[in-house]
Amino acid sequence: MALTGTTEGRDRQPSSGLPGLLDELRWRGMVHQYSQGLEARLATGEPIRGYNGFDPTGPSLHIGSLVPIFGLIHLQRAGGIPVILVGGGTAMIGDPSGRTSERLLLSRPTVEENIGGMQAQLTRFLDFEGTFGAELVDNYEWLSSYSLLRFLRDIGKHLTVPYMLAKDSVQIRLEGDGGLSFTEFSYMLLQAADFLHLYRTGHVEMQMGGADQWGNITAGLELIRKEFGTPDGQDLAYGLSYPLLTNESGTKYGKTAAGTSVWLDPNRTSPFAFYQYWLDADDRDIGKYMRTFTLFPRERVEELEAEVAARPEARVAQRAMAYDITARVHGEDEARKAVRISEAAFSKEPIRDPETLEQLFAAIDSFEFTSEDAAAGALRIAVVSGQYTSNGEARRAIAQGGLSLNDQRVAGPDAAVPELLAGRYLVMRAGRKNLRIGRLKG
Numbered sequence: 001m002a003l004t005g006t007t008e009g010r011d012r013q014p015s016s017g018l019p020g021l022l023d024e025l026r027w028r029g030m031v032h033q034y035s036q037g038l039e040a041r042l043a044t045g046e047p048i049r050g051y052n053g054f055d056p057t058g059p060s061l062h063i064g065s066l067v068p069i070f071g072l073i074h075l076q077r078a079g080g081i082p083v084i085l086v087g088g089g090t091a092m093i094g095d096p097s098g099r100t101s102e103r104l105l106l107s108r109p110t111v112e113e114n115i116g117g118m119q120a121q122l123t124r125f126l127d128f129e130g131t132f133g134a135e136l137v138d139n140y141e142w143l144s145s146y147s148l149l150r151f152l153r154d155i156g157k158h159l160t161v162p163y164m165l166a167k168d169s170v171q172i173r174l175e176g177d178g179g180l181s182f183t184e185f186s187y188m189l190l191q192a193a194d195f196l197h198l199y200r201t202g203h204v205e206m207q208m209g210g211a212d213q214w215g216n217i218t219a220g221l222e223l224i225r226k227e228f229g230t231p232d233g234q235d236l237a238y239g240l241s242y243p244l245l246t247n248e249s250g251t252k253y254g255k256t257a258a259g260t261s262v263w264l265d266p267n268r269t270s271p272f273a274f275y276q277y278w279l280d281a282d283d284r285d286i287g288k289y290m291r292t293f294t295l296f297p298r299e300r301v302e303e304l305e306a307e308v309a310a311r312p313e314a315r316v317a318q319r320a321m322a323y324d325i326t327a328r329v330h331g332e333d334e335a336r337k338a339v340r341i342s343e344a345a346f347s348k349e350p351i352r353d354p355e356t357l358e359q360l361f362a363a364i365d366s367f368e369f370t371s372e373d374a375a376a377g378a379l380r381i382a383v384v385s386g387q388y389t390s391n392g393e394a395r396r397a398i399a400q401g402g403l404s405l406n407d408q409r410v411a412g413p414d415a416a417v418p419e420l421l422a423g424r425y426l427v428m429r430a431g432r433k434n435l436r437i438g439r440l441k442g
Contacts, residue, residue: 018042021078027298028291030071032211032243035221037235041205047132050075050206050240051083051198053139053191053213055091056114057106060265061121063277066293066325067242069125071208072134073295081132083204084122086115088140090190111140121264124328135202139194146193155193158226159219164188167215188219195220196227199237206238214241245292264329271330272363275338278322279315283308286317294324338363345435350407354422361425361437368441374420378405379413385438387430397430404429 016023021042025031041048052068054061061069072082088111106114119136126134146154164170167188173180195217198204207217217239224237262277263269269277281289286308290301304317319339327335341363344356351357360366367385374381382394382403395413397403403410406418406427420426426438 017079018045018048021074021080024074024078025071028074029288030067030074030242030292032241033214034241035218035235035239038206038238038240041235041238045079047079047081048075048206049081049083049135049198049202049204050208051085051195051204052208053085053087053090053194054118055087056111056118057091059114059117060263060268061118062261062263063293064245064261065264067245068209069122070292071240071242073125075208076126076132076134077295079132082126082134083198083202084126084134084136085194085198086118086136086138088112088115088138089143090139090187090194108140117265121329137198137202139190139197142197143190143193151189151193155189155196155223158223159189159192163222164219167219169212169215188216191216192219192223195237196223199224200227205236206240208240209242211241211244214239217241245288266330266334270363271326271334272338272341272359274329275322275326275335276342278325279318279342281318281321283312286321290317290321294321296320296324351427352421354425357421357425357427357437360435361439364435364437366437366439369426369438370441374417374426374440377413378403378410378415378417381405381417381426381428381438382410385428385436387428387434387436402431 019042022031022034022039050072052072054065054068072084076082088108091106091111091114115138122134122136128134128136164185165174170180170185170188173184195204195207207220209217221237221239228236230236261269262274264274266274278289278293287301287305290296290304294301296304304320307314307316323335323339326338330338337359341356341359344351344353345360345364351360365386369381369384373384378398379391379394382388382398383391388394388397391413394403398410398413398415401409406421407429408418417426420440424440428436428438430436
């Protein structure tokens, strides 16, 4: 399936091909480190297969997955063949990298369901047809065929315990309170076995991943070297890692300020909420985000950065990027709808259109109320909405003039609820940014 959407500069093909891939990734801030020989291999211009692993630990990818996804997009656009490895086998074990506690182990039926959801989402980013069509493989196909004795003989013998203990992902867990189970300690061997299998059966020469995966990537390189040898110092396979994006608290990128993940599945994160997440990006981050999460060419990124510097209040870069990534993930129609909802929600003009109210009710914080709640007055509605946890908290907000219903300031706790919009809606604003839509039950 071809890449979807036609937003500005989205899929313009780079002219430099594989020899220019590292330079393209460098200016986008997407290179953490890479193994010896990769630059020379890419300089040949010969097509290369590169893979990135995704553990199907949930039914949807989230925005933390977008860094490796865009890495695969750049590989494909440059003339490489992206291979998506879904960890149907390793998801049943759990990767200790970047974690302080052990993952819950998943059943095979759950993993299969999760893989189906991920595959559908990936078709919005990568072309799965043609000469450079992306390939999707599940490591359960080969890992499940190993017996314990065969695995120890064919894989375990090649990597020493001191070698594995030296990896950062292992050291961090060993220093923690929970320690590291043998199950998770074996994950490095399983991922190395993946690389060996893909190299042997599909001539996949490169593994890509986040910086926290570098230890696992290099373990795979070591295993391939041990298995096939390296005559005359020849590099047989290669690794490339991306810097980890983190939020302000230093934890892994991909969550809102409230600590919830931003999903690619519209049933878990609405297209409006997805769009709004990017629209709210800090001016200090938007340049980095545009480089990483769009295919805007350099001149367009620099033009938008200049707009941020000259007119930060206009949020031109945030709007351009939010639309582009929302259109890629959810389609052009949903992106346009998200823009309309956002403009209505944060406009100074009252919201009166029933269709817009219904869309807002589905997209943002919302609540339902009864006719008895409405008759009881503004104070009851303020608490029923969930905006305030108690009558006392709601009274204080009202006294400070911080609450309005249907764009009418609530004068006091005994104030009546204004006439419902379209016979069933209330627009509640608390302060400058908190907006909730209420709907009459029934």
